[in-house]
Amino acid sequence: MAELTDKKTSTISLRRKPRWGESIIQGLLFLSGFLSIFITIGIVYELGKEALLFFQMPEVDLLSTITSTEWKPHVNKFGIWPLLTSTLLTSTIAMSIAIPLGMSVAIYLSEYASPKVRNTLKPVLEVLAGIPTIVYGYFALTFMTPLLRQIFGNDTVQIYNTASAGLVMGILILPLITSMTEDSLSAVPRSLREAAYGMGATKLEVAVQIVVPAALSGIAAAIIVGISRAIGETMIVAVAAGAGPNFTLNPFIGAETITGHIVRISGGDLSYDSIDYNSIFALGLFLFLVTLTLNIISQAIVRRFREVYE
Amino acid sequence: MTTNNNPEPTYVIETQDLEIYYGTFKAVTDVNMKVEQNKITAIIGPSGCGKSTLLRAFNRMNELYAGTSIKGKITFNGQDIYAKEVDPVEVRYRIGMVFQKPNPFPKSIYENIAWTARIHGYKGNMDELVENSLQQAALWDEVKDKLHQSGLSLSGGQQQRLCIARAISIKPEVILMDEPASALDPIATLKIEELMQELKKNYTIVIVTHNMQQAARASDYTAMMMLSGEGERSGTMIEFNETKTIFTRPADKRTEDYVTGRFG
Numbered sequence: 001m002a003e004l005t006d007k008k009t010s011t012i013s014l015r016r017k018p019r020w021g022e023s024i025i026q027g028l029l030f031l032s033g034f035l036s037i038f039i040t041i042g043i044v045y046e047l048g049k050e051a052l053l054f055f056q057m058p059e060v061d062l063l064s065t066i067t068s069t070e071w072k073p074h075v076n077k078f079g080i081w082p083l084l085t086s087t088l089l090t091s092t093i094a095m096s097i098a099i100p101l102g103m104s105v106a107i108y109l110s111e112y113a114s115p116k117v118r119n120t121l122k123p124v125l126e127v128l129a130g131i132p133t134i135v136y137g138y139f140a141l142t143f144m145t146p147l148l149r150q151i152f153g154n155d156t157v158q159i160y161n162t163a164s165a166g167l168v169m170g171i172l173i174l175p176l177i178t179s180m181t182e183d184s185l186s187a188v189p190r191s192l193r194e195a196a197y198g199m200g201a202t203k204l205e206v207a208v209q210i211v212v213p214a215a216l217s218g219i220a221a222a223i224i225v226g227i228s229r230a231i232g233e234t235m236i237v238a239v240a241a242g243a244g245p246n247f248t249l250n251p252f253i254g255a256e257t258i259t260g261h262i263v264r265i266s267g268g269d270l271s272y273d274s275i276d277y278n279s280i281f282a283l284g285l286f287l288f289l290v291t292l293t294l295n296i297i298s299q300a301i302v303r304r305f306r307e308v309y310e
Numbered sequence: 311m312t313t314n315n316n317p318e319p320t321y322v323i324e325t326q327d328l329e330i331y332y333g334t335f336k337a338v339t340d341v342n343m344k345v346e347q348n349k350i351t352a353i354i355g356p357s358g359c360g361k362s363t364l365l366r367a368f369n370r371m372n373e374l375y376a377g378t379s380i381k382g383k384i385t386f387n388g389q390d391i392y393a394k395e396v397d398p399v400e401v402r403y404r405i406g407m408v409f410q411k412p413n414p415f416p417k418s419i420y421e422n423i424a425w426t427a428r429i430h431g432y433k434g435n436m437d438e439l440v441e442n443s444l445q446q447a448a449l450w451d452e453v454k455d456k457l458h459q460s461g462l463s464l465s466g467g468q469q470q471r472l473c474i475a476r477a478i479s480i481k482p483e484v485i486l487m488d489e490p491a492s493a494l495d496p497i498a499t500l501k502i503e504e505l506m507q508e509l510k511k512n513y514t515i516v517i518v519t520h521n522m523q524q525a526a527r528a529s530d531y532t533a534m535m536m537l538s539g540e541g542e543r544s545g546t547m548i549e550f551n552e553t554k555t556i557f558t559r560p561a562d563k564r565t566e567d568y569v570t571g572r573f574g
Contacts, residue, residue: 114376189413191409191413192413192416193374194371194374194409195409195415195473198402198406198407198477199402199403199407199426200399200400200401200402200403200430201399202429205429209425209429210415213416214416308416308460308462309416309462
């Protein structure tokens, strides 16, 4: 490169120069991309393989698994419903806290808060997201449950119950929803807000009718990630929701979720290739399929309703 | 609307020793101008001299961003629009705006206008209002068969006319235009300029432009702005007069240099 000025007189070299640095970086990047896909496929394969073993066992048949309302492994009853209902119950309670609250906080942070308030509140929320979930579990058991019992009475609310686990799970998911929603609201271009303000719109009209619809795809993603998190959340329900499958929609009594059940079963001495061992993988696969379905549905919804702003 | 034969002109917007600040930085100073009803007033000057800042002061858009403030006075039909009891939302309802980059809402062509009318409580026949507004903006014939497509599916020039249709749908008295044609090709620009001549029959227009030919062609009055002062320089209105005077017999040497293309 020492003879820059001489360039004009010489012809362009037609020989391609090897750039080793480029090739190495490109190879490394490809490898990391490939690795993450490979690991995902590996997990799904392993789940599927062990789950298949479960369904091949003579004691199990698929039909009664998806129809029966009893999960009693010791008498060979493997109906998914009691575990599923309590999972849905805790997740629904959690999301009914996290979605409205998370959206409101996000809209406040993005559209109303002064930079000073925003720069204080966001890190605080992120700290909330960093608390280990086991702490949330004991918070549910030792704070939320007594509170619920005080409000609704000791006879109505059992020590272990899905309501307290769900509520605390909502608090856990809140920062996640807030942070993702706020990011997508902030990404809406300033020119769009100015267009609305310039037409004499109020702050609320701009926020709710212009900015939120434009950010819908990000908001939907936030909600789906939140739901997946709720369905997969383990420690809180293992500590606070109760042990033992229970086919009920009453949030004040104990009921074991899918994840809670997996934790309790795998906590004991579980021998390889036993029916309990294999059932865990079937449950894991089921959880995976539920979140996968949610993702697909949400993407379809987003494609349908999104307001593309560029 | 008063007729143009009125010998005593009506001024819609007037400024008195207006200064605009970003924090402690004085961005614009010494603005004394009168915007006459049913005329087009152009604000010209080199980049960064505070033209847009001044325009945005007229409908209180600057204050969407923390730290901006004004000194002096801006009146709209004689009323101080920065008075404590004045609602900026109301100001923007009466003084509409068209922006530099076309910014239709990511909604249908129809909804772009309907939403704007709806937030101001319009209860009349929406189809009629949409058609009228699009017709006034000379866009109706091009979009009448695709009203429910996204406003963003239109070309840049069409999008800008949609933004104009949206602005006039709520019948403001003044339309502020911030370099409305700078992102458009010459043909689309010409259309906007023709449209402005149509619109001034019913509206008062203030336009910011860095295109001097555009100001000369399209405007009745011209305000010339330029950075001046020692040290930290502020945008200053160095001359304000009828457009033909500014372009033929400017009083200030700097204006003459600028409009004749000697610098800028």
